[in-house]
Amino acid sequence: MNRIFSRRRDRMLVYQTMREGKLDSSRRIKCPECGAESAGLEWERALQVCPRCGFHAPIDAYYRLSGILDPGSFQELEEVPPADPLAFPDYPAKLARLEVETGLRDGAVTALGRIEGRRAVFGVMDSRFLMGSMGTAVGERITQAAEYAARKKLPLVIFSASGGARMQEGIFSLMQMAKTAAAIQRFQSRGGLYISCFTHPTTGGVTASFASLGDIMLAEPGALIGFAGPRVIEQTIKEQLPEGFQRAEYLLDHGFLDQIVPRSEWRTVLAQLLALHEKGGRS
Structure with a gap:
C-alpha cells in the first residue's frame, strides 16, 4: 500500500514539473469547445485550460x-x-x-x-x-x-x-x-x-x-x-x-x-x- 501511494506522490511531482514547463510537449491539442489547436505545452502551462477560449478541460x-x-x-x-x-x-x-x-x-x-x-x-x-x-x-x-x-x-x-x-x-x-x-x-x-x-x-x-x-x-x-x-x-x-x-x-x-x-x-x-x-x- 505504501508503495502505491509513493508512486502517486511521484506522479504529482511529474505534473508539477510539466506545469513549470520543464518537460517538452511537442504534441498539439484540439480544444473540444472552440476547435482551435494549440501546443500541448501551452495547455500544460495553462493547467489544461484552452489558451484560446478558456475552456476548462x-x-x-x-x-x-x-x-x-x-x-x-x-x-x-x-x-x-x-x-x-x-x-x-x-x-x-x-x-x-x-x-x-x-x-x-x-x-x-x-x-x-x-x-x-x-x-x-x-x-x-x-x-x-x-x-x-x-x-x-x-x-x-x-x-x-x-x-x-x-x-x-x-x-x-x-x-x-x-x-x-x-x-x-x-x-x-x-x-x-x-x-x-x-x-x-x-x-x-x-x-x-x-x-x-x-x-x-x-x-x-x-x-x-x-x-x-x-x-x-x-x-x-x-x-x-x-x-x-x-x-x-x-x-x-x-x-x-x-x-x-x-x-x-x-x-x-x-x-x-x-x-x-x-x-x-x-x-x-x-x-x-x-x-x-x-x-x-x-x-
Whole structure:
C-alpha cells in the first residue's frame, strides 16, 4: 500500500514539473469547445485550460491535488475497493482494466493535505473512471472523508466531477446519495466547514446529494451542473431552455453558486477561505 501511494506522490511531482514547463510537449491539442489547436505545452502551462477560449478541460484527481496542495503535504486516505453487488456482466473486468489505465481503484481520491500551511481533508472525483460515476466505493470514500474531517475537526473540500449513479451497481449506487448526504449533514452539525467545488461536468446523483450541500459553493468556469442533462429536459418538457442553462455562470446569476473560480485561482481562493475559517474558529 505504501508503495502505491509513493508512486502517486511521484506522479504529482511529474505534473508539477510539466506545469513549470520543464518537460517538452511537442504534441498539439484540439480544444473540444472552440476547435482551435494549440501546443500541448501551452495547455500544460495553462493547467489544461484552452489558451484560446478558456475552456476548462477535465483533469484527473492527482493533477488537481498537485496544483492546490502545499508540496509534500499530500497524504492519501485509505482506499475503498469497488464492489460488484449485482454480479453485473463484465463489470469486474472493466474495473480491472480501468485500474490499469488510470492507476485508480475507483472514481474518487481522498486525502489529507495543506494549503498555505492550513490542514484540510480533500475529496476529488476523477471522470476518467467510468465518468466519475458514484457507486459503493465512491460513496464510501466520500463518507469516510467527511467522518475523518469530523474526528480531526478539519474543513472538508470536495471537487465533484460525475456523470451520476453507477448503473452496474443499481440500487446500491442510488443508496450512496442518502449515505453521503447524511455524512455531510452530521459533519456540518458538528460545526465542520464544507466547501463544495463543481467541475465539468457534475450531474445526476452526485449533484442531487453531497455536491449541493456545501456551506460554500464554488465552480469552474463553464462547468455543466445539474441532475438531468439539458437535452433530456428539453425532450421531456418540449420547450427550449434558456441560453447557458445549467452552466456555472447561469447558476451563479440565479443564486446557486457563491463564486466561479478559474483553475489558476483555486489555491488562492481556498487558502483565503481556510484562513477565514481558522480565524473565525479562534475568535
